[in-house]
Amino acid sequence: MIEMRILMLSWEYPPRIVGGLARHVYWLSKSIVEHNHQVIVGTLSNNSDSVIERQGNLTIIRINPYKIPSPDFISWVYQFNQTLIEDIVDAVGPDIDIVHAHDWLVARAGIILKHLYRKPLIATIHSTEYGRRNGLHNVFERHIHEVEWLLTYEAWKVIVCSRYMREEVQRIFAIPSDKIHVIPNGVNPIKKMNFNEVLRVLEKYRIPPNMRIVLFVGRLVYEKGAQILIEAIPYIARIVNDVFFVIVGTGPMREELERRSIELGVRNRIVFTGFVTDQELHALYNAAYVAVFPSLYEPFGIVALEAMSIGKPVVVSNVGGLSEIVEHGKNGLKVPPGDVKALANAIIELLLRPEKAEELGKKGYTDVYRKYTWDKIAKETLKVYEKVLDEYYAGLWKPKVFPTR
Amino acid sequence: MKTVVTVYADKPDFNQSNALIIYSITYLASHRGFNTIVIGGDHIPGVLEKIDVVSYVNSIPNVIVEKWVRATDIAIVLSEILHENFPRVILCYGISCVLAAIPIKKYITLKVVYVPSVNDFLVLEGGDKLLSETYSSLIRYSLDYTDLVFDSETRIQNLIDKKVEKKSLFTGDLRVLEKFVLS
Structure with missing residues (x-):
């Protein structure tokens, strides 16, 4: 050549x-x-x-x-x-x-x-x-x-x-x-980190280490769909107790999202981290039980690949590039965009079935290194x-x- | 054959002396055996068709910063002329033409003549302070890349209200311009 x-x-x-x-x-x-x-x-x-x-x-x-x-x-x-x-x-x-x-x-x-x-x-x-x-x-x-x-x-x-x-x-x-x-x-694979490093970041953001973490990463703008996840939290919290939500990112919707989480009575189950460093982001991916990307418009969806690169199961909306990255039931779960209950059910399914979550995570991990x-x-x-x-x-x-x- | 290119960024109002002057120089050049090319927007009157070659710039629609977009279009046409006609002089009516000519000037050795347009003066003298300041800066910046300005230094200096560095030659004398272009 x-x-x-x-x-x-x-x-x-x-x-x-x-x-x-x-x-x-x-x-x-x-x-x-x-x-x-x-x-x-x-x-x-x-x-x-x-x-x-x-x-x-x-x-x-x-x-x-x-x-x-x-x-x-x-x-x-x-x-x-x-x-x-x-x-x-x-x-x-x-x-x-x-x-x-x-x-x-x-x-x-x-x-x-x-x-x-x-x-x-x-x-x-x-x-x-x-x-x-x-x-x-x-x-x-x-x-x-x-x-x-x-x-x-x-x-x-x-x-x-x-x-x-x-x-x-x-x-x-x-x-x-x-x-x-x-x-x-x-995708730049997320680094595996040791427990103490992860713990330091959890402490910094006051994230309880004994809870299972549902992680959202993205700008806090309408098309990334954090508002749909917030709406889904009461449904999830009713079924699963040991769950905590981490919203990573900044954007014009932050105040509105915080206000809504108070109205829904779930503010104590959420942390809004704002901007985090790459090192902190890696730690949060390490700590996550499941990563959720409920976008309404997504040309590609690199964040889903980042989660998959460290073997985390993902729940994404069936839209844009996310729809192409995730094969429903094989390397993640897909839900209709904007559907709060479907999103809640998919997250609940993974929280209640850890073996299913692990299986999806493993397949996602393989796919990332094969294709991306x-x-x-x-x-x-x-x-x-x-x-x-x-x-x-x-x-x-x-x-x-x-x-x- | 030597090529002289005349570029009109704004509508060339032939009641305005500068527009008419470079049209005349171009016309003269074509009769002296130069290959002459005129580039302009879609407002160029039919009179220019008398000159050997006329190129038209098609601005993209929905233009909100016409000056910049037009400079893009002109630069594309100038690049085409660069490779097909090897220009030796570019006569620029309006500052966006000079901006478009700068990459060409950096690429090959040629003369760039800046002839301020009606629009240049209107903006400089107009009420929009920020836009006027932008234009002053653009003109000062562009003077580094021009070999001749066809207008008096005093007039330019008054207009841009700052010291003009004398990297360009200023003239309001038609004979100097004629000699510069046609020699």
């Missing part, structure tokens, strides 16, 4: 972590490099300096876009892209094989570098504005939607993380199905690159002018 030089564009990259995108680009880039390819990541700096870091075949260009004031976020995004383009042209030049842009925030840079260098552009659409907002309700959302469309239009191939996302992207952007590739996200390692995801991504490059080299669209500066 030929060695490729890939320019990866993402607005977040560790240590700057906003959502799941940073970790995705980090692990994908790292795994591709392990296959003897070169990756250059163009991203936003975490502070006011633009820096270039080199780690073997991985180069990270962190840019500082704040050269001009921005009247709004959209303008800031375009200014960031302008700086990204300029810094890439200065630092990297046209000696790349593939431009790979992740989501709309780097669409402009990806599209312009594609045309400037005449190199193929690949886009990964991690989620869509239409999906995130459950429709398009104002001019800003429509603008982001149009930029996403332009990115998919300009891309040689579009990568999405699930069949659900494939259907969504194909439908809302009207792009041909053979242009879309489904490559799931990889970053090495496997990198190999599938490289196959897409190779296919695109075969087509590119066979075609006429090539650079005719080379840098003179």
Whole structure:
């Protein structure tokens, strides 16, 4: 296999972590490099300096876009892209094989570098504005939607993380199905931790160690469905006594969720941890008896894989990527999205039948290591690159002018 | 053949002297044997069709920050021209054209001429303080990448209300512009 030089564009990259995108680009880039390819990541700096870091075949260009004031976020995004383009042209030049842009925030840079260098552009659409907002309700959302469309239009191939996302992207952007590739996200397995380490975290958050823990991890926003779990708690608590609920994550719904748990009389059975460190998150996964993800919209569902990677049984809503990860009754349980009683019953079933919970956990664990390692995801991504490059080299669209500066 | 590219970001109002001047220079260039290309939005009047090649920029719909989106569209067309026509001068009417030309300027050696547009002045002089400040900064920033500004330094300096670093040459003299483009 030929060695490729890939320019990866993402607005977040560790240590700057906003959502799941940073970790995705980090692990994908790292795994591709392990296959003897070169990756250059163009991203936003975490502070006011633009820096270039080199780690073997991985180069990270962190840019500082704040050269001009921005009247709004959209303008800031375009200014960031302008700086990204300029810094890439200065630092990297046209000696790349593939431009790979992740989501709309780097669409402009990806599209312009594609045309400037005449190199193929690949886009990964991690989620869509239409999906995130459950429709398009104002001019800003429509603008982001149009930029996403332009990115998919300009891309040689579009990568999405699930069949659900494939259907969504194909439908809302009207792009041909053979242009879309489904490559799931990889998972970083949760570390097994010793009892004392876990206990320290339980103590910090005042979680009773003698109770069985039902764990929720996710942003506290409507589409992640924490509110459905809260509604299910009274039903569960009526049947099972030694159960405690841990809600990990932050978000605009937190106050509302706390208020509702008081109204339902179950506040003493719940801890809202807010933001936790990676180490604490690992400890909480270790401590969990069952992990629950009742999302109403979920392009992929990495959190379910994280739980499965440490052998915990999962209960998920039958929606989006979660629906594809979990095979009902084999490696987890699925319930209809938004169905409080079904969710409660599924959790109760696992609490009352530990042998069933263990069996599901074991199967989930096997599935994670069979299907979702970053090495496997990198190999599938490289196959897409190779296919695109075969087509590119066979075609006429090539650079005719080379840098003179 | 040498190529001169003229880019209109805003609707070129030919009652406005700057728009008319670069149109005239482009027209002159085409008659002097230059390959001339005009890029613009969908408001370009038919008069420009007299010039050899006319490219149109199709802005994406639902544009809320037209300046930036238009700069994206223009950059795509400029990249196409870069590989097919090897431009040596880009005449930019409006600041978003200069922004679009910067990556090209960093890629190959060419001359970039900034000709302030009606819209540039309107925004700079307008009541929206933040937008006006953004424009001032954009212009100051872009001057690092321009070889010639066709307008007086005093006028620009007054407008952006800050010290203009003299990396670009300023001129309001048509003969200087003509010589710069056509030499």
